[in-house]
Amino acid sequence: GESVGLHLPTLSVQEGDNSIINCAYSNSASDYFIWYKQESGKGPQFIIDIRSNMDKRQGQRVTVLLNKTVKHLSLQIAATQPGDSAVYFCAENSAQGGKLIFGQGTELSVKP
């Protein structure tokens, strides 16, 4: 069945270092992927998305990489800051229109 999962439930990095958060997906037919950031007590906030016709997309300090061969998605955060501390979710589109399937989330902790 469809599923989206994360390799690591927690990630701790030093301020200023780069962070990489990974995500595996199982549905090879998925063609849209998205990363959300959720801070404590708040709703998820859109970070960046990517469609399957691309393998890389860059935003401000963030890059999403898509490897369709191994069904793997990653989020790279450059020069990680304390304000980046949050839970990060990946999601993929489902076969049923409009729906997204979310992963369990990775908690990123930034040490000063």
Add this chain to the structure above:
Amino acid sequence: DVKVTQSSRYLVKRTGEKVFLECVQDMDHENMFWYRQDPGLGLRLIYFSYDVKMKEKGDIPEGYSVSREKKERFSLILESASTNQTSMYLCASSLRLAGGVYNEQFFGPGTRLTVL
């Protein structure tokens, strides 16, 4: 900017009460969603709606119902609240694009519901 608002940030109800959670979006989105979020279980879809008066069951609809009488408003109803419905409830909306193209969902701040 898209804004999704939820009627309450925190709510405490008693077992057996009927509970209404309201969600309003201001960007004329066709799609609206209700999720619950529990530690270790991630976001689970309860119900969603593609248009006014339309609703579809998500993954965990039992014990819930929804109402979409106006495009901007999507209500989640707990007919008889139970303690296992204590959770964070998140509403989201998204634009319906032509050709089956997906785009992001915009989330509200969440309602933390406690059922005693």
